[in-house]
Amino acid sequence: DQQVKQNSPSLSVQEGRISILNCDYTNSMFDYFLWYKKYPAEGPTFLISISSIKDKNEDGRFTVFLNKSAKHLSLHIVPSQPGDSAVYFCAAYRDSWGKLQFGAGTQVVVTP
Amino acid sequence: NAGVTQTPKFRVLKTGQSMTLLCAQDMNHEYMYWYRQDPGMGLRLIHYSVGEGTTAKGEVPDGYNVSRLKKQNFLLGLESAAPSQTSVYFCASSSKPDRPTYEQYFGPGTRLTVT
Numbered sequence: 001d002q003q004v005k006q007n008s009p010s011l012s013v014q015e016g017r018i019s020i021l022n023c024d025y026t027n028s029m030f031d032y033f034l035w036y037k038k039y040p041a042e043g044p045t046f047l048i049s050i051s052s053i054k055d056k057n058e059d060g061r062f063t064v065f066l067n068k069s070a071k072h073l074s075l076h077i078v079p080s081q082p083g084d085s086a087v088y089f090c091a092a093y094r095d096s097w098g099k100l101q102f103g104a105g106t107q108v109v110v111t112p
Numbered sequence: 113n114a115g116v117t118q119t120p121k122f123r124v125l126k127t128g129q130s131m132t133l134l135c136a137q138d139m140n141h142e143y144m145y146w147y148r149q150d151p152g153m154g155l156r157l158i159h160y161s162v163g164e165g166t167t168a169k170g171e172v173p174d175g176y177n178v179s180r181l182k183k184q185n186f187l188l189g190l191e192s193a194a195p196s197q198t199s200v201y202f203c204a205s206s207s208k209p210d211r212p213t214y215e216q217y218f219g220p221g222t223r224l225t226v227t
Contacts (some may be wrong), residue, residue, distance in 0.1 A: 002154075004154075006154075009152070032214050034214065034215065036218075041220070041221070042220055042221070043116070043202055043204075043218030043219050043220050043221055044155070044202070044218045045218070046215045046216075046217075049214070049215070089154060089155065093214045098143050098160075098162075098206055098208070098214065098216075099145075099157060099160065099170070100155075100157075100214070100216060102147075102154040102155040102156070103154050104152050104153060104154040105154055
């Protein structure tokens with residue numbers, strides 16, 4: 001039962017344009033959401049997060065938007081750069097034991 | 113400061129063999145986790161630990177055992193490997209989860225193939 005879903009397995013975008021990654025969740029008890037970035041042969045690294053009490057969080061070129069009523073969040077990367085080519089995982093925080101529920105990931109390819 | 117390290121990086125096992133994956137962290141984190149990553153499945157939690165001497169089951173614990181004898185180390189054991197355990201295994205650690213930080217720090221992964 002996947003409670004966090006990333007329905008787009010891949011995304012191709014031109015350098016300089018906007019990348020929009022989407023994530024949907026089913027459990028209304030999630031109250032914190034994170035995005036991780038993963039390069040091949042490396043572990044995931046934290047990118048940006050958002051609390052459920054907010055609807056937007058920005059960090060440089062990365063912005064995460066949260067729509068609680070729709071149980072949907074998105075990650076915007078503007079402008080996209082070749083170094084952004086990676087797999088992006090959406091994750092949702094559940095319960096007090098610090099467990100994260102991950103989506104399946106979206107492979108982003110930024111082309112020149 | 114090495115962060116989270118994993119040993120070995122690659123391993124090939126025959127069905128029925130056993131092995132132990134070692135995870136070490138030097139950030140004095142209380143919490144440690146073992147995940148597996150399979151195509152189209154994201155990362156799934158196998159076991160986790162909230163402190164030295166404690167372990168608990170995650171989403172997919174069957175066929176695995178863990179131990180946390182020292183705070184900095186978290187071991188994942190496969191007693192009798194099966195082809196279904198072919199995967200990439202990631203260890204992660206974190207401080208006690210508290211707002212605003214729920215970040216987990218990941219190791220580089222161990223690619224395991226069971227033939």
